[in-house]
Amino acid sequence: MANRALxxxxxxxxxxxxxxxxxxxxxxxxxxxxxxxxxxxxxxVFFVLMLACGLSVLALVGLIVYELVSKSGLSWHAFxxxxxxRSEWDPVNNQFGALPFVYGTxxxxxxxxxxxxxxxxxxxxFITEMSPRWLRxxxxxxxxxxxxxxxxxxxxxxxxxxxxLLRLHVQPLLARYLGWTGLFEGPPYGIGMLxxxxxxxxxxxxxxxxxxxxxxxxxxxxQREAVLALGAxxxxxxxxxxxxxxxAGIMGGVILGLGRALGETMAVTMVIGNxxxxxxxxxxxxxxxxxxxxxxxxxxTGDLYLSALVEVGLAxxxxxxxVNILAQFLVWTVTRGMPARxxx
Amino acid sequence: MMADRPVSLLRRAKNGAATLAAAASVVLxxxxxxxxxxxxxxxxxxxxxxxxxTQTPKPVGEAGGGMANAIAGSVLILLIGSxxxxxxxxxxxIYLAEYGRTRFGDLIRFTADVLNGVPSIIVGIVAYGLxxxxxxxxxxxxxxxxxxxxxxxxxxxxxxxxxxxxxxAVREAAYGLGVSRWRTTLSITLRTATSGVITGVMLAFARVxxxxxxxxxTAFGNQFWNWKLDQPTAALPLQIFTYAISPFDEWHRQxxxxxxxxxxxxxxxxxAVRIAASRGMxxxxx
Numbered sequence: 001m002a003n004r005a006l007x008x009x010x011x012x013x014x015x016x017x018x019x020x021x022x023x024x025x026x027x028x029x030x031x032x033x034x035x036x037x038x039x040x041x042x043x044x045v046f047f048v049l050m051l052a053c054g055l056s057v058l059a060l061v062g063l064i065v066y067e068l069v070s071k072s073g074l075s076w077h078a079f080x081x082x083x084x085x086r087s088e089w090d091p092v093n094n095q096f097g098a099l100p101f102v103y104g105t106x107x108x109x110x111x112x113x114x115x116x117x118x119x120x121x122x123x124x125x126f127i128t129e130m131s132p133r134w135l136r137x138x139x140x141x142x143x144x145x146x147x148x149x150x151x152x153x154x155x156x157x158x159x160x161x162x163x164x165l166l167r168l169h170v171q172p173l174l175a176r177y178l179g180w181t182g183l184f185e186g187p188p189y190g191i192g193m194l195x196x197x198x199x200x201x202x203x204x205x206x207x208x209x210x211x212x213x214x215x216x217x218x219x220x221x222x223q224r225e226a227v228l229a230l231g232a233x234x235x236x237x238x239x240x241x242x243x244x245x246x247x248a249g250i251m252g253g254v255i256l257g258l259g260r261a262l263g264e265t266m267a268v269t270m271v272i273g274n275x276x277x278x279x280x281x282x283x284x285x286x287x288x289x290x291x292x293x294x295x296x297x298x299x300x301t302g303d304l305y306l307s308a309l310v311e312v313g314l315a316x317x318x319x320x321x322x323v324n325i326l327a328q329f330l331v332w333t334v335t336r337g338m339p340a341r342x343x344x
Numbered sequence: 345m346m347a348d349r350p351v352s353l354l355r356r357a358k359n360g361a362a363t364l365a366a367a368a369s370v371v372l373x374x375x376x377x378x379x380x381x382x383x384x385x386x387x388x389x390x391x392x393x394x395x396x397x398t399q400t401p402k403p404v405g406e407a408g409g410g411m412a413n414a415i416a417g418s419v420l421i422l423l424i425g426s427x428x429x430x431x432x433x434x435x436x437x438i439y440l441a442e443y444g445r446t447r448f449g450d451l452i453r454f455t456a457d458v459l460n461g462v463p464s465i466i467v468g469i470v471a472y473g474l475x476x477x478x479x480x481x482x483x484x485x486x487x488x489x490x491x492x493x494x495x496x497x498x499x500x501x502x503x504x505x506x507x508x509x510x511x512x513a514v515r516e517a518a519y520g521l522g523v524s525r526w527r528t529t530l531s532i533t534l535r536t537a538t539s540g541v542i543t544g545v546m547l548a549f550a551r552v553x554x555x556x557x558x559x560x561x562t563a564f565g566n567q568f569w570n571w572k573l574d575q576p577t578a579a580l581p582l583q584i585f586t587y588a589i590s591p592f593d594e595w596h597r598q599x600x601x602x603x604x605x606x607x608x609x610x611x612x613x614x615x616a617v618r619i620a621a622s623r624g625m626x627x628x629x630x
Contacts, residue, residue, distance in 0.1 A: 046526030047443065053435025054444070054452045057500060060493055061455050064462060067473040122369025130366055139370065146377050148610055150554020152581045153603045156588045157380045160387075160596065202376045209373075233355050235362035263463025265557040266581075270589060290465045290557070297469070298482075298561040310469060317466050324461035 064317065072311035074304055083311060089276040089292075091300070096308035098315065100276040104193070104286035105316070108268060109261035111197030111282070112204050117254055119201075120208035127209075128216045129238050140213065147206035155270030158199045163190035163271060166198075171283060186281045189273070194282040196272040200264055204257040211256055215249025215334040216242055245334075252330030259323040263316060265290040289316045381607075388604030391597045401567050401583075407594055411602050413569045414583040417484065420571070421563055421579055422553060424488025429495035430545055434534075436496065437503025437541075442529055444504070453501075460497040467493050468558035476562060484570070484577035487563030491555060495548040502544025506537040550613045554606055556581035580606050 075083060075096060086097025127139050167190030174184040184194075219242050227241035228234075243250070273285020274295055289312050300306045395410050402409030436456070440449055471490035476482055510533050518528040534541065556579075559565075564576040565586060580602055587599035 040524060043525045046529070050435050050439040050443065053432050054439035054449075056432050057436050057452050057456050057459060057496060060496065061459055061462075063474070064459075064466065064470050067470045068466070071469075071473060119369040119373050122366045123373050125362075126366035126370050130363055142374060142377060145611070146373070148550060149377075149380060150556070150581060150606060150610065152554065152556040152585050152588070153380065153384070153607060156584060156599055156603050157383055159588055160600075161379065161383055205373050231351070233351060233359035235359040236355070238362070259461055263461075263465065265463065265465045266585060270585070290463060293465050293469065294557055294560055297472070298564065313466050313469050316463060320461055320463055321458055324458065328457060 068310060068314040068317055072307055072314050074307035075311040076307075078304060079308075083308070084315065087276075087278060091296075091302070091305050094302065094304050096304070098289070098308075098312050100278050101287050101289040101292050101312055102315070103278050104272065105262055105288040105290070107282075108193055108196040108200055108272065108286065108288055109258055111193065112200030112261045113254060113258060115197065115201035116204040116257060117208060120205045120253075120257070121212055121250065123205070123209045124212035124216060125238060125243075128213055129234070129242065140210075143206050143209055145206075146202065147210075151203070151264060151266040152270075154199055154203060155267035158195060158267060158271045162199060163195050166190045166195055175283075182280050183282050186279075186283045188283055189285065191271055191273045191285060192283050193272065193279075193286045196268045196286070196288070197282070199267045199271055200261045203264060203267065204261050207260055208253045208257040211253030211331060212246070212250050215246040215253070215331065218249070218335045219245045248330050249334030252327045252332075252334070255323055255327035255330065259320050259327060262323065263290055263320045265294050269294050289313075384600065384604045384607055387597070387600035388602075391601035392604065396598065396601055400569060401598075404592060404595075409598075411578075411580065411583050411598065411605075413566065414578040414580045414602065415605065417563070417566065417570065417578040418553070418580040420484050420577060421487040421491060421559070422549070424485060424573070425491030425495060425552060426545075426549065428488060429492030429548070430499060432492070433496045433499025433545075433548070434503050434541060436500040437507065437544075438529060438534065440500065440504040441507035442533070453504075456497040456500045459493075460501070463557075464494060464555055465557040465560075468560060468562055471558060471562045479574055481574050482562065482564035482576040483574045484563055485573045487559045487577065487579065490558035490562045491552040494552050494555065494558065495545075498548035498551060499544050502547065503537075503541050506540030506544065507533055509540065510536045546613050546616070550610050553610055553613075554581055556585050 079086065079096060083096065084098050084102060086095075087099040088095050088097050089100065090096070123139075123143055127136055127143075131139060167188050171184070171188035171190065171194070175188065178184045223241050223245060224237055227237040232240065268288055269291040272288060272291060274287050274291060275285040276287045276292070277284065279286070293309050293313055293316075297306070297309050300309055395408055396412075397410060397415070398412050399408070399410040400413045401411070436452065440453060443449070444452065467490050471486050471493065475486035475489050479486070514536060515528055515533055518532045519525070523532070559579050559582050563579050563582065565582045566576045566578040568578075570577050584599050584602045584606065587595040587602070590596070
């Protein structure tokens with residue numbers, strides 16, 4: 001487009017009087033020909049309508065904040081910051097502490113990242129740097145398909161396939177060889193923190209790998225050629241030429257995955273065991289912030305109970321927002337200057 | 345560095361190991377995908393029959409029955425979500441693309457991205473407070489509103505991107521003919537970008553079609569037919585959830601069947617979008 005705009009003369013054929021190419025140098029940053037508002041009333045009505053739609057996006061986030069803050073006030077006044085360090089959750093006696101949920105959310109998400117990140121980066125490396133060209137599209141498509149499967153279906157699969165597999169085969173092995181770490185002891189129920197971490201890992205992989213792919217593609221080709229010209233093997237080229245430059249962006253992808261894992265609800269609820277306990281062993285059942293809301297919100301009796309659940313939601317909201325903003329910033333530092341792309 | 349010497353064995357071994365590891369991770373990631381789809385087909389296909397598609401759930405202990413009301417409920421809720429969410433999303437996208445090259449536009453863009461990252465269960469809480477508490481009923485409407493909230497940011501951002509792909513010359517040509525700005529935006533710019541905008545809408549639709557968490561305390565679920573907007577309504581994902589965590593084999597069987605139907609709906613829409621994109625229909629301007 002840019003080259004055509006320079007007006008390279010065509011030698012064959014008649015020249016058009018006014019070449020449309022000259023004006024076709026549109027880029028997102030172009031100044032519009034007209035100002036935002038004209039004097040004609042239909043234009044003004046249209047502008048106001050579109051503005052209202054735009055404002056509704058702001059209003060929605062405002063509404064979320066308002067709902068969460070106003071409805072959690074009761075619990076906030078009753079427990080203060082102590083809410084997040086108390087560990088009893090006793091609706092009968094109106095005692096609420098969110099520590100087990102915070103713990104469950106953090107442990108299951110970290111476990112998911114530990115399992116998912118090496119795999120996701122490996123997949124991204126394979127697709128962008130190693131795979132034959134014809135295989136790239138199909139591979140990228142299939143990994144993205146993982147993200148299209150609804151959470152509840154992962155949960156269903158986990159209950160009937162993953163959990164029995166863990167209980168009968170994986171957990172006995174882990175207990176025998178790694179039991180001494182204390183992370184893998186106790187009765188192998190199948191259901192528990194480990195199952196939740198694994199199912200979350202499967203759900204996080206496509207996000208991390210698609211962002212990683214995006215930032216690796218953003219690394220300029222001459223960078224690779226330069227490293228190869230110095231005699232590097234392909235792996236050395238990937239490590240020093242590509243990964244090092246894409247570091248911040250990959251970190252962004254990882255944090256975006258973390259954001260997804262923190263807020264993920266259904267699949268986790270179905271396999272984590274839903275018991276508000278803090279146990280060292282990954283075999284033990286746990287509970288996450290999102291799961292406790294999913295399970296108890298519609299049957300919460302009493303204002304304080306409901307308020308406590310909303311406060312858990314508020315905390316989850318704040319954490320995921322911070323995590324997402326951080327991730328977007330990191331991805332942006334690598335891909336800025338690239339044309340805008342839709343989110344995978 | 346040492347161009348005259350052959351690449352050392354260690355370096356070659358490392359290179360080979362890295363290639364192997366990357367290929368292995370592809371296999372490891374695709375394995376669960378294959379396992380999920382395999383089991384869905386294997387377990388689901390035998391349970392899909394005419395009764396499953398036309399009947400409501402039977403009481404516990406009785407064999408048979410189906411998810412017809414849940415399928416219909418999902419359609420109803422998704423319809424409400426789309427009717428509310430799609431125009432707002434497209435409108436916000438138009439605002440950003442045509443008027444939004446400002447600080448204020450950046451704020452809306454940023455907010456849309458924030459909204460995109462809000463966990464779905466939180467959206468459920470908000471829809472509960474907004475609709476269920478004011479109506480004093482769990483309802484299809486509340487479920488639809490929750491899904492609409494989730495659709496808006498995705499549609500907004502893709503619509504904006506697609507409209508920006510339309511060359512400004514197209515707009516200027518319309519202005520030059522004396523067409524007013526609003527007509528230009530609707531009949532020329534948006535028209536040119538139609539297929540791209542539809543793609544965005546489909547993506548948002550596919551994303552919320554399988555959502556369960558925001559429906560738990562909005563649509564709530566129902567064992568019977570319901571077409572009233574202000575009454576609790578069944579939804580396919582909710583029904584799958586309820587049946588999956590139940591202790592009954594018959595319900596487990598139906599959960600698999602429901603899941604297969606749900607995934608077919610989603611994969612078909614996502615693949616259609618993919619094919620459309622690869623055919624270049626996404627480019628918008630021609």
